[in-house]
Amino acid sequence: MAAAGKQAEEILEKSKKAGGYIFIVEGGVPTKKGHGTIAGKEMLDILKEFSGPAVAIIAVGSCATFGGVPAAKPNPSQIVGVTEALKKVGVNKPVINLDLCPVNVEYLVGVVVNYLLLGKLPELDSFGRPKMFYGQTIHDNCERRTHFDAGRFVEKFGAKEEALGYCLYKMGCKGPMTYSACPKIQYNDRVSWCVKAGGPCIGCAEHGWPDKFAGFYERLPDVKMVGIQATADKIGAVAAAATAAGIALHAVGTALSGRIKGEKEGGE
Ligand code: SF4
Known part of the structure; x- marks a missing residue:
């Protein structure tokens, strides 16, 4: 959303009424009252308000997925990730977690395009991360x-x-x-x-x-x-031992091939 201020608020309201959108959340959610507000509204309440009509939520970056750096000890604002925050406000919606700091935009575009083209969310691992991006170490x-x-x-x-x-x-x-x-x-x-x-x-x-x-x-x-x-x-x-063994084998091989060569040359 490129708009800001009043214009942005109007677009948000319009989208909320229409529903069926993918809600993208960036940043951790402060759960301690007064520690995170936008236009006087608690971030936790905003999350609840806009998650309800959404098809799914994409938590973008480590702060949004699990709290990230702001949730590190001692975490004075009691920041949590989106999944945890939604549990607190009783909203049950699919959450796609894109852990990374910062997120890779290709992961985000990949998830959105996957939904637009195939009409479904990608397969997720046990942490809610798309297997197509988090399937291997x-x-x-x-x-x-x-x-x-x-x-x-x-x-x-x-x-x-x-x-x-x-x-x-x-x-x-x-x-x-x-x-x-x-x-x-x-x-x-x-x-x-x-x-x-x-x-x-x-x-x-x-x-x-x-x-x-x-x-x-x-x-x-x-x-x-x-x-x-x-x-x-x-x-x-092990690598050093293998190298030493390789050198030894090579030496034996060289000696043997030399002997065979010598034998052949000697006509025996
Ligand atoms: S090969 Fe080495 S540098 Fe690469 S991921 Fe493994 S431990 Fe890290």
Whole structure:
């Protein structure tokens, strides 16, 4: 809605009467009286008023989905996300959560276009996030993943390994436990994203962020992948052992091929 002031209020009223719209909410909802008002109305009441006639609500960004940064401890305004706020005011409507800080506009457009073209809401995961954008972890598709698998890690910000694209796991990357398509869709017309720019993922696509991930640069205790659970050090050690074994095998192979070559040349 491009309008503001009286004009905007009139459009809002008109839309509310017509109903059947998709209600897009940005920002957390203060539930402590007097801590969030627009034109004298409590934000919680505004949410209730406009959610009722809507087909569905899209909560845009981590503040709207779970409270985000303003809901971090001690949360003096008792801010909650849209789903929690709707429970408080007794409204039962589908909520599509687009966790991320900031939200990726391609996710938002994708959900709206999905509804316009197919006439239905996208399939959601247990946190109400569209599976088409939150079906895999960042770690699954990360461009630094081959370095993780090979045990090559950045040990210090600003080190040459960071520019070489080594894995940021030891710098606190939360990619292994964060579900989002950031590596594929990226930001700013697919120019870049956090890990590509050299910053570890801080987990902003997950419910409970930021408190759940407090200590953004602290290393995750372990990594769980299909059939594998290991620390970065173990992965590094395994990778080093595998490399050593590879070198040894290569040496044996070279010696053998030399012997065979020698045998052939010797005509034996
Ligand atoms: S730990 Fe982070 S930087 Fe390393 S591969 Fe996984 S997502 Fe990428």
